[in-house]
Amino acid sequence: MTVTEPTVVLAGGGTAGHIEPALALADAVLRLRPRARVVALGTERGLESKLVPARGYELELVPPVPLPRKLTPELLRMPGKVRESVKRTREVLDRVGADVVVGFGGYVSLSAYLAARGRVPIFVHEANRHAGLANKVGARFAERVFGAADGTPLPRAETIGIPLRRSITALDREALREEARAEFELDPDAPTLLVFGGSQGARSLNDAVSGAARELAEAGIGVLHAHGPKNTLAVREFPGAPAYVPVPYLDRMDLAYAAADAVLCRSGAMTVAEVSAVGLPAVFVPLPHGNGEQALNAEPAVKAGAAIMVDDARLTPEWVVEHVIPLVSDKSRLATMGAAAVGLGHREADEVLAKIVLEACGG
Known part of the structure; x- marks a missing residue:
């Protein structure tokens, strides 16, 4: 037969x-x-x-x-x-x-x-x-x-x-961290923030995080920032501080997630699902237009304690300094949020x- x-x-x-x-x-x-x-x-x-x-x-x-x-x-x-x-x-x-x-x-x-x-x-x-x-x-x-x-x-x-993708759901961030940090030329030991605004980047995210580059460096935080292929991002280097690495696009999201301790990003459905699956604490910045679905996407993670959410209009360099730097610097809080994120996924x-x-x- x-x-x-x-x-x-x-x-x-x-x-x-x-x-x-x-x-x-x-x-x-x-x-x-x-x-x-x-x-x-x-x-x-x-x-x-x-x-x-x-x-x-x-x-x-x-x-x-x-x-x-x-x-x-x-x-x-x-x-x-x-x-x-x-x-x-x-x-x-x-x-x-x-x-x-x-x-x-x-x-x-x-x-x-x-x-x-x-x-x-x-x-x-x-x-x-x-x-x-x-x-x-x-x-x-x-x-x-x-x-x-x-x-x-x-x-x-x-x-x-x-x-x-199985490269996401089966990702062992700890096992891949050393390779991931080396791939992006990030500090191997510093707490690291991943920033991306979707495949084309997001100007408000770019301006807010890059505008806090000095304070991030002074706090000892490294940054991997995908600014979008149509955008440019010039960030001043601070000798002795962890690297702030701008890239146009991330081909290997598994490595980007493995390199990071927290992420600041939009809250499209796929992004929220991936970030939750890999157990990354998140700062979600929903798109300020459309039918409000990105805020709805982020709500379960926020309610579970896996993420915080901020309106696009409120995201400024000052907000990053006041809210993101303390978050990324707090290992205990990151661990609690990461555990909550993992529990959200399918x-x-x-x-x-x-x-x-x-x-x-x-x-």
């Missing part, structure tokens, strides 16, 4: 928050079924056009369907764009022999859900506390719906956490979802 290996199609594009959980699921599927085929849907302009091939997965491009939030002339042109994208997506599903479609939201998910409806099983994963339009539509006819945390506003949502979400998806494929 010949066993047919399954084909899993993933839809999650536009931002890393949609793509990274999809790729973590892809890794878990192949760990469980090494001969399975995983195909990702994406658009030419989405971040998936770089991230998916870099991780070694097939990428099928379909026309994007940006979803306007307001009544605009673009909305009147939507039906035609949706029909064309759904048609092209359906052709991809037929050509690759899709056994299941798993959507994570974003531009391509709406087309994937509509193309797969009535043809192959559909599963929806929502990472945020405010669901996007694509996942709201997909959840109406999905076999099962999954959320990152309790209170996911989709019908029948089951809480499983966010699928994360470290097996990738394999939990992979097993459900493979069962839907017949094995």
